[in-house]
Amino acid sequence: MSTDVTSHRDDPAMTITIARSERRQSLWAQTAAMSSRSITAFLRQPALVVPSLVFPLFFAALGTSSFSQAIDLPGFPPVQSFLDFALAGTIIQGVLFGSITGATALATDIDNGFFDRLLTTPTSRSSILIGRLAGAMAFGGVQTIIFIAVLLPFGLRIQSGVLGAAVMVLGGVLTALAVGALLSIMALRTGSPEAVQGSFPLLFVLLFFSSAFFPRQTMTGVYRRLADANPISYLVEAFRDLTIEALSLGAVVRLMVISGLAALVTVTMALRALNRRLVKP
């Protein structure tokens, strides 16, 4: 590469192109390094990530035994077992709580000064955030695969088949990106791991006032209105459609659009929060 640069030194257009290419490669390399660090952190601290795998599975098992007779109630979607209904809630629950770990790590970086040290290096600013989010995305995808793989032997049926399951994994990745970016905003604004951890009750409330555990159609009054207004309801239902209905373009597009739009909005907000932090540390 350096030989090429030397040989084209007299050609300004070529020099600019090569410089841009090198910068792009450098940006990719930095983002990849940050992502690798983030993913390694997940692997090195299983105690932090295991709860976000075990608890959703536990609740799925608990709900399946407790509410098996509820599937015959009016308003309940046609499912063969409560487990089919519960999968979507399990994925969202796992991804929500798993994303807290990634955002807490970002807040810890800010809190212990590592973030500032990174800023003194010629590292791309956005790669710091994108690297962290890549870790959350990888974990979200792995979580979705684990939930499906663990629940299949217990009678889970995915009506949309292998392709539908693959779309759900992609949906899990995008959802993790959306939630990870949302929580990163809190991390960037406060720089406090405790503040990010403190978002747990808020996520808990958001999850329960949605259709994650029971269909909206069975709710009444203010609960129904809250679930109707809660975006998590629509995300959960997009996952659920792929579990309990045959594969359709509509269901795939619905999941991709909802999770993709959520990711787009929250990542944009997170990048703005990053810029604000860089201006006013």
Next chain:
Amino acid sequence: MTVERLDDTAMAAGTASTTAVPRGVGSGALVASALGLAVRNLRNIRRLPSAFLPALMMPLVQSIAFSGTFFAITQVPGFPTDRSINWFMPLAVVMGASFAGIGIGFSTVRDLESGFYDRLRMAPVSRRALLLGPLFGVWVRTLILMVIVIGTGLALGARLTGGLFGLAALIVVGLGVSVVGTGWGLGLAYRFGDMRASAFMQLGLFLALFLTSAQAPLSIMTGWLYYVARVNPFTPVIDLARIGFVEPGTVERPWVGLVALVLLAAVAMGFADRGLRRLSR
């Protein structure tokens, strides 16, 4: 007088053994020492509201969220009440009381790590006071919690079908379960001596309370949970807590719940006592 002086300041100054210790070893001295520790525990509500408020908010939110989300479960044939708040509010009281108990485990871990507890043990205070003091504090916290959760539940439409006897049963169960939580929390705190205990404290009680009729009665339960819940001693305890809020006659043998509660409380406090003895060795 003794009550006044048995606080952090006196103990931390190392003056506990000379000024704060009750004269004599009778039951009056024991109660005075225990009350001193209870007052210290209660002062922490004002000093560390961030530690108390989540413990208060969680059962409140759980009561409201579960009632709304699982509203339709009461329509399943054989469900012993037609109001979901009647079913989930007593559960929230039990959960809140148990977690108020293990809260004392967390603060004991802090005292052990800071060395304060060693100074406390060196003081000629009865060992039973070290167990009873925190317990008295937990009872006050539990009573505050019960007033708020039950009051909110009644305001949201909970109907007391069992009259004052039913309300008394819920209060007795709440106080009893807080003893179980206290014993469990203290026992683990003494054994681990650091924050590793906290995960076991929460997970242990969480599993014990949810592997019961927490979400649905045994009569409509299916699968593995039915067999686990049937032999779980917390099942009759939770049934007893609900006796005043379900159809009369649903809980056929309330005394089983009372016996189970007494046994669980005795075992938990025995566990704490053995842990304290081990710590002293």
